[in-house]
Amino acid sequence: xxxxxxxxxxxxxxxxxxxxxxxxxxxxxxxxxxxxxxxxxxxxxxxxxxxxxxxxxxxxxxxxxxx
Amino acid sequence: xxxxxxxxxxxxxxxxxxxxxxxxxxxxxxxxxxxxxxxxxxxxxxxxxxxxxxxxxxxxxxxxxxxxxxxxxxxxxxxxxxxxxxxxxxxxxxxxxxxxxxxxxxxxxxxxxxxxxxxxxxxxxxxxxxxxxxxxxxxxx
Numbered sequence: 001x002x003x004x005x006x007x008x009x010x011x012x013x014x015x016x017x018x019x020x021x022x023x024x025x026x027x028x029x030x031x032x033x034x035x036x037x038x039x040x041x042x043x044x045x046x047x048x049x050x051x052x053x054x055x056x057x058x059x060x061x062x063x064x065x066x067x
Numbered sequence: 068x069x070x071x072x073x074x075x076x077x078x079x080x081x082x083x084x085x086x087x088x089x090x091x092x093x094x095x096x097x098x099x100x101x102x103x104x105x106x107x108x109x110x111x112x113x114x115x116x117x118x119x120x121x122x123x124x125x126x127x128x129x130x131x132x133x134x135x136x137x138x139x140x141x142x143x144x145x146x147x148x149x150x151x152x153x154x155x156x157x158x159x160x161x162x163x164x165x166x167x168x169x170x171x172x173x174x175x176x177x178x179x180x181x182x183x184x185x186x187x188x189x190x191x192x193x194x195x196x197x198x199x200x201x202x203x204x205x206x207x208x
Contacts, residue, residue, distance in 0.1 A: 020140075029146040041145050 002061045006034040008052055023047050072123050079116025085109025159193075166190055 009019055009030075016034075020027040025044065032038035033048075040048065040060075049056045089105030141147060170186045 024140050024143075026141055026144040026147060029144055032146060038146055044145055 001039050002036055002063065003033065003059055004061070005030075005048065005059055008054070008059060009034075012052065019051075022051060069123070072120055075116050075120035075123060077116070079113050079120060082109045082111070082113025082116055086113060163190070163193065166193075 009016070016027050016030040020030045023030075023044065029038065029040075033040055045056050045060055049059055052059065085105045086109035089102040089107075089109060093099075093102035093105060166186065166189060170183060170190070173183050173186060
């Protein structure tokens with residue numbers, strides 16, 4: 001799943017460490033999310049969306065997998 | 068002393084007691100297998116107990132609120148939890164293959180039947196635990 005987390009985080013001018021600290025996850029998790037290597041749980045997705053005052057769909061872009 | 072540290076000390080003491088029982092108490096020839104089990108499990112428990120106790124002393128000496136918070140975040144981090152679960156599942160899967168191979172090797176080597184049955188029993192235990200936890204989590208989730 002693609003996401004705009006890195007772009008949004010940079011717009012807010014905060015570092016991965018700061019975001020990780022607020023969301024109470026590790027910095028590596030934020031890095032993996034931004035790289036698209038890791039998909040967050042619905043709980044973390046909500047926390048991220050709430051923190052940036054956005055809807056989940058505005059951050060995480062759901063695409064149907066083409067088989 | 069924290070409650071956790073008391074448990075570690077108790078574990079180490081229980082391990083020591085098992086080693087003593089296995090080494091000095093169960094000396095009869097007929098009790099040799101039980102004695103071996105006691106020494107093995109006792110040694111593992113004693114080493115883990117002492118190790119965890121020492122570790123808790125080292126950590127608690129340097130631990131501040133902030134360090135503790137960061138540590139908690141690392142432990143509860145959902146990606147780390149998922150990594151641990153995946154690693155655990157893969158390890159269990161491969162250990163199963165290792166155990167299967169071990170039983171075959173024991174059979175080929177002509178090992179005593181009780182050894183082969185004990186090793187096969189481990190697979191049975193694993194299967195029972197798998198069924199139990201599958202059932203438990205299917206109800207819970």
